[in-house]
Every structure is written in structure tokens, then in C-alpha cells.
Amino acid sequence: MTWQLFVFMMINGLSQGMLLFIIASGLSLVFGVLRVINFAHGSIYMIGAFLAYSLSTILSGQSLIGFLILLMVVPPVIAILGLALEVTLFRRVYREEHLLQLLLTYALVLILDDLVRVIWGGEPRSVARPELLAGSVDIFGMALPSYNVFILVVGPMIAIGLWLLLYRTRTGNIIRAAVSFPDTLGALGVNVSWVMTSTFMLGCWLAGFGGVLTAGLSNIDLGIGMQTIIECFAVVVIGGLGSVGGALLGSLIIGTGLTFFQLPFGRWALVFPYALMALVLIIRPWGFFGKPER
Amino acid sequence: MLLEVQAINTFYGLSHILFDVSLQVDRGEVVVLLGRNGAGKTTTMRSVMGLTPPKSGKVIFNGNDITGMAPYKVARLGIGFVPEDRRIFPDLTVKANLDVGVRKSKGKTAWTIERIYQLFPRLKELANRRGGNLSGGEQQMLTIARTLMGSPDLILLDEPSEGLAPIIVKGLGDFIDLLKKEGTTVLLSEQNVKFSLKHSDRAYIVDNGHIKYEGTIADLEQNDDVKKRYLAV
Numbered sequence: 334m335t336w337q338l339f340v341f342m343m344i345n346g347l348s349q350g351m352l353l354f355i356i357a358s359g360l361s362l363v364f365g366v367l368r369v370i371n372f373a374h375g376s377i378y379m380i381g382a383f384l385a386y387s388l389s390t391i392l393s394g395q396s397l398i399g400f401l402i403l404l405m406v407v408p409p410v411i412a413i414l415g416l417a418l419e420v421t422l423f424r425r426v427y428r429e430e431h432l433l434q435l436l437l438t439y440a441l442v443l444i445l446d447d448l449v450r451v452i453w454g455g456e457p458r459s460v461a462r463p464e465l466l467a468g469s470v471d472i473f474g475m476a477l478p479s480y481n482v483f484i485l486v487v488g489p490m491i492a493i494g495l496w497l498l499l500y501r502t503r504t505g506n507i508i509r510a511a512v513s514f515p516d517t518l519g520a521l522g523v524n525v526s527w528v529m530t531s532t533f534m535l536g537c538w539l540a541g542f543g544g545v546l547t548a549g550l551s552n553i554d555l556g557i558g559m560q561t562i563i564e565c566f567a568v569v570v571i572g573g574l575g576s577v578g579g580a581l582l583g584s585l586i587i588g589t590g591l592t593f594f595q596l597p598f599g600r601w602a603l604v605f606p607y608a609l610m611a612l613v614l615i616i617r618p619w620g621f622f623g624k625p626e627r
Numbered sequence: 628m629l630l631e632v633q634a635i636n637t638f639y640g641l642s643h644i645l646f647d648v649s650l651q652v653d654r655g656e657v658v659v660l661l662g663r664n665g666a667g668k669t670t671t672m673r674s675v676m677g678l679t680p681p682k683s684g685k686v687i688f689n690g691n692d693i694t695g696m697a698p699y700k701v702a703r704l705g706i707g708f709v710p711e712d713r714r715i716f717p718d719l720t721v722k723a724n725l726d727v728g729v730r731k732s733k734g735k736t737a738w739t740i741e742r743i744y745q746l747f748p749r750l751k752e753l754a755n756r757r758g759g760n761l762s763g764g765e766q767q768m769l770t771i772a773r774t775l776m777g778s779p780d781l782i783l784l785d786e787p788s789e790g791l792a793p794i795i796v797k798g799l800g801d802f803i804d805l806l807k808k809e810g811t812t813v814l815l816s817e818q819n820v821k822f823s824l825k826h827s828d829r830a831y832i833v834d835n836g837h838i839k840y841e842g843t844i845a846d847l848e849q850n851d852d853v854k855k856r857y858l859a860v
Contacts, residue, residue, distance in 0.1 A: 506723040510716040517714040520676055522702035522730045522777050 334596075337475050342592050348481035350588020351488025352546055356561060357568040358495060358580040359539030365512045365575030366532040367427060369434045373418075373441035375562025376449070377537050381411045381544025382553045383449055386458040389548070397463040403545050411541025412534040419533040424526065446558055455555055460548040484546055491542070495577055508532055512575065567606040571613045573623020582621055628687075629654040629781055629812050630675065630706075635684030635694075637674045644670045645681065646836045652781065652814050657807050659827040660816040661858060667836040668816035669711055672783045675814075676708045677701045689780070703730065707779030711786045711816075713770040717759030721750055724758050724769055728776035738775045746802075747772055764795040771802070781812045788819045800826045820858050824848065832857045 360374045371377075385403045392399040418441070426434045461467075466483050469476040499505035510518045511528050519525045543561075547553060568587055572579025587606045594602035619625045630652040637645040645667050652658045660668045673679040675686050680695035687693070693701050702708070716724050725740055744751035747768050753761065761769060767787060774782060784803075788796045796819070803826045806813055817823040823830070830847050832840040840853050847853065 503726055503729075506716075506719055506727050509718050510724075510727050513716045513718060514714045516678060516698070517710060517716075518727065519698040520678060520702055520708040520710070521728050521773065522699050523727070524697075524699045 337473075340473070341475060341477065342596070343589065344477050344481055344485065346589030346592030347585060348484040348488070348588070349592060350585040351484050351492075352543060352550065353561075353564055353568060353588055354488060354581050354584035355491050355539055355546065356543035357565040357572075357584055358492075358577050359536035359543075360562075360565045361569045361572070361575055361577060361580045362495075362508075362539075363533055363536035364569070366508060367423065367529050369423060369427065370438065370574075371423075371536070372435070372438035372562060373445055374536070374540055374565065375558035375560075376442050376445035377411060377414065377418075378540035378544045378547075378561055379449055379553070379555075379558035380414065380445060381407055381541035382548040382557065383453045383458065383544075384410060384541075385545040385548040386453070386460050386553065389460040395461045395463045395467070397465045400460075400463040400466070400549065403460070403548075404542065407545045408538045408541035411544070412538040415534045415537030416530060418537075419530045423533060424529065427529070442558070442562075446555065449558075450555055457552040457554040458548070459552045460545075462549050466549070480550060484550070487546070491539070492577075492581055499577060564606060567610040569620070570610045571620055573620025575624075576620070576622035579620055579622030628652075629656075629689060630814065631685075631687040632671070632675065633685040633687065635671075635674055635681035635686065637670050637679055637681040639670070639679065644836050645674065647684070648674075648833070648836070648838055649684075650831050650838065650841070652812055654780075654812055655807070655810055656829060657803060657813040657815060657827045659823040659830045660814065660833055661818070661820060661823060661830055662816075662833040663818065663857075666833045668833055669785055670836075671833065672708065672785050672814070672816060675701075675783065676706065678708075702777060702779075705780035707774035707777055707782040709771050709774045709782065709784045709787065711789065713766045715758040715761065715766050715769055715773075717757065719758050720755050721758060721761070721769055722754040724773050725750075725776050728773035730777035738778045740776070743772045743775065746805075764791055767791060767795070767799070779811070781814065782806065784813060784815045786816055786818065788817060788822050796822060820854075 356378050360371060363369070363371050385407050388403055388407065389399065392402060422437060426437050462480055466480045468479055470479045470482055499508060507518065507523055507528055511525055515525045547557065564587065568580055568583035571586060572583030586609070590605045590609070591602055594605050613620060628651055632648060632650045634647040634649050635645055636643065636647060648667065648671055660671060662668050670679060674681045677693065677696050677698040685692060685694050688704060688706060691704060693704065716727065719727065725743060749765060750768060750772055753765060758769065771787065787799055791799065800822060803813060803815070815823060815827060824844050824847070827844055829843050831838055832853065834857055839857055
């Protein structure tokens with residue numbers, strides 16, 4: 334392997350990983366605060382991707398502005414969808430047993446996926462990349478796909494933004510306190526149910542953002558929700574459910590691993606995330622950054 | 628009357644814990660709720676706070692009926708709760724734990740982080756330590772300080788002396804005296820009789836979910852029968 338190929342694959346793998354991180358961090362964050370594993374996270378992400386497609390046909394053209402508008406409009410819309418889901422459905426099951434939570438979120442997968450089928454049909458769609466991001470950029474004499482480089486720039490921005498929010502603001506303190514003792518937080522005068530709603534909205538915002546980025550990266554179809562939620566599970570199992578730092582590590586390992594294993598193993602590379610997930614479950618069931626359940 | 632609990636009955640699931648419990652706390656008083664483990668002290672406080680709402684009866688605070696109100700609303704009206712098991716947020720630093728307790732102050736005594744640090748210099752030294760890495764005494768300090776950050780009019784202290792070394796318990800007593808001097812009303816729950824009698828104005832004795840005695844500390848000191856029967860003194 335030449336070093337050019339190595340860098341090329343690294344860029345590719347890291348950008349895949351970053352995209353996965355944006356989506357998986359939402360799943361992990363929501364689990365940390367709400368203690369509900371949201372199976373429908375992938376479906377919500379898929380709605381974001383298809384919404385980006387629809388909006389892009391209206392906006393027309395391949396301007397960078399148009400694409401930035403997608404990134405600014407779609408995630409908040411998905412967050413509002415999250416608001417509706419949390420208030421009407423999710424908050425009823427926080428204190429219920431896991432099986433009931435599982436049933437609810439799985440039912441949502443079926444409903445939302447069929448909703449996408451009804452609205453957008455079964456054909457693959459895609460969002461045309463803006464010209465500026467459609468070509469390639471020269472770095473060290475190599476032509477790297479500029480869209481991947483773009484994801485590599487945006488991904489860390491999201492990661493840093495999330496970190497600043499969680500570790501450098503009072504809101505972040507409150508979110509992390511809710512992870513440990515929601516009742517105590519409530520007795521201190523914090524409206525915990527609103528904290529949960531907003532965290533869920535943030536998780537959906539991240540899913541929507543990932544959806545827009547995906548729509549520009551590759552074809553989107555009815556399968557991406559399921560495919561992504563499974564990859565997200567691998568990510569959070571490896572990194573530790575509830576840990577955003579763990580989601581970052583897990584995403585980057587899976588993104589780069591998938592890319593590099595594809596060269597020698599072809600399709601068999603798809604086994605890698607699950608093999609790694611199984612390994613982590615055997616050695617350290619709570620993941621690299623997670624904590625054993627109290 | 629700052630707090631008035633009127634004949635509340637509280638359940639955990641199907642088990643009946645509090646039976647027609649009534650008590651009053653006047654503004655500026657330190658009132659202690661004495662009783663054995665499992666007598667219903669914590670449940671009484673949780674009922675006031677709305678964490679375990681009573682099935683019947685009323686809780687009146689400052690003229691407002693707060694029975695069954697969500698805990699965060701109760702807190703915003705000016706009641707601070709210091710749980711027995713402390714519940715320090717383990718992943719947050721000491722400073723962040725305090726920060727979470729801040730409320731837009733409505734109480735008379737507005738606490739600031741500077742005043743807290745003045746009062747508990749140890750917390751200032753530990754400001755950047757994770758809450759999970761504190762000793763028992765430090766945690767107790769922090770959990771009280773965190774509740775004070777909300778500048779409550781009434782503070783519910785649930786068994787604060789439990790598990791603390793005698794020297795720290797003494798500091799806690801001085802601190803309760805200080806709160807009283809500052810005009811904060813205190814409802815204390817305790818098993819440590821000597822400690823409670825020293826720092827309170829009035830006492831209630833609760834046993835098996837019933838209030839068995841109420842009176843001033845001076846009266847209780849005289850009443851050997853009650854002391855022998857419920858307090859094992």
C-alpha cells in the first residue's frame with residue numbers, strides 16, 4: 334500500500350466515521366438521559382435524509398448556499414418531530430420496563446419507515462452536491478473528494494460543539510446531572526421533564542444533520558434507517574452507551590476499520606463492526622467509555 | 628406559619644407509610660423530626676417535596692397548597708431538600724454541582740458561591756474535583772451547599788449527621804445554628820437525639836408513620852417517659 338493510498342483511505346474512513354458519530358452521538362446522548370434505547374433513531378435519521386432530498390428539489394441548483402440551507406433547516410425540523418414524539422409517546426415509558434420501551438420504539442420504526450415509503454416511495458434518491466463540494470481538493474498532491482473533506486471539517490465541529498455544550502455550560506451540567514440522579518435534580522428546582530424533552534430534540538437534531546450529510550454523500554433508500562441504527566448500536570456498544578466521547582471513538586474505529594478491511598476482504602469487511610462489538614461485549618460489556626450499570 | 632402539613636397519608640406502592648401525619652413549622656424555627664430508621668421521617672420530607680406525593684391530606688407552604696406539586700415547582704417556591712443519601716452528581720465537579728443548584732433567587736437570604744466558599748473553605752479547595760471523589764463529610768457539605776445555592780426559605784435536612792465523624796457533626800451543628808441566625812427555616816430529621824436537641828427549637832417524634840409527640844425541646848427534655856419509649860435515651 335502506498336502512502337497516498339493510505340491517506341486516501343484514511344480520509345475516506347475518518348469521514349465515514351465522523352458521519353456515523355454525528356448520528357450515533359444522538360442515540361447515545363438520548364440513552365444517557367432518558368434511559369431509553371431509541372430504535373427509531375435510524376428512522377428519524379432517514380426522514381432527515383429524505384426531507385433534505387425534497388427540500389433540495391425545491392431549492393434547485395447546486396449552490397453551496399442551498400446546501401447550507403438544508404443543513405440549517407432540516408435538523409431543526411427533525412428536532413421538532415422529536416419534540417412531538419417525546420411529548421406524546423416517549424415520556425410515557427421512561428419508568429416502564431425495558432420490554433415496553435423496546436416495543437414502543439420498534440413500533441415507531443415500522444410506522445416511520447412505512448411513512449417514508451408512502452411519502453417518498455421506494456426509489457433511491459440523492460441530493461446533488463453543491464459544485465464546490467462535488468469535485469476534489471488537492472492535498473499533498475493527492476486529489477481527495479472534497480465532500481469527504483467537508484464532512485471531516487464539519488464532524489469535528491459538531492463534536493467540539495457537543496463537548497462544549499456538555500462540559501462547559503450550565504445546560505451541560507444539568508444534562509449530565511440528569512444522567513445520574515433525575516429526582517435529585519428535580520428537587521433542586523430543575524424541570525427535568527423539559528431537560529429530557531430538549532435532550533431528545535438534540536438527539537433528533539443530530540440524526541437530522543447526519544441525514545442531510547448522508548443525502549449528499551450517497552444514494553438514500555428505505556434501507557438506510559435500519560442499516561444505520563445497527564451501525565450506531567455497534568458504535569455505542571463499543572464506546573459505551575451514554576458516552577459521547579465513546580461514540581466518537583467507536584465511530585472512528587468502525588469508519589476506518591470498514592474502509593481498510595474492504596481492501597483485502599471485500600464484502601466480508603461488513604463483519605468487522607459486529608465482530609468488534611461481540612469482542613467488546615465479552616471483554617468489557619459496558620464499552621470503552623461506559624460505566625457498569627449501578 | 629411557613630409550612631403546614633395537614634393529616635397526610637403517604638404510600639409506597641401498596642404499603643401505607645404515613646398515617647395522618649400533621650406538623651407545622653414557623654418561619655425562623657428549627658424543628659426536628661425524631662424517630663427510628665423506617666419510622667417515616669424521610670417519607671414525610673419526600674411528601675412535602677412532592678417526590679412521593681401523599682394520597683390524602685394537604686401540604687401548605689407559605690399559603691400555597693403544594694400537595695402533589697412537581698418537585699421542581701416546590702423547589703422554586705422556596706423549599707430546599709437535602710437528601711439523606713446525598714446524591715452528589717458524581718460526574719460533575721464540585722463547582723458544577725453547586726452551579727446546578729442555583730435558582731433565580733426569591734428567598735430572603737440570597738446565597739452566592741462566594742459566601743458558600745467562605746463558609747465551606749474546603750469546597751473551594753475541592754472546586755475542580757469530581758463529586759464522585761469526595762469523602763463522606765465533604766459530600767455532606769456539598770449536598771447542603773448545593774441546596775443552599777437555590778436560596779431556599781425552608782430547608783429540609785434529612786439525617787445530615789448520619790455516618791459522619793463526631794468533629795464533622797459538631798461543625799454541622801454550628802452550621803444549623805448559623806442558618807437559623809440568617810433567618811432560614813429548618814426542618815431536620817434525625818436519629819441522633821443529643822445533636823438534634825441541642826440545635827432545635829421544637830421536636831416531633833414519629834414512630835411507625837404516626838406522630839407520637841410534639842413539643843418544645845425544653846418540654847421534651849423533661850419528659851422521661853417519651854424519651855425512654857421512643858428515643859431509647
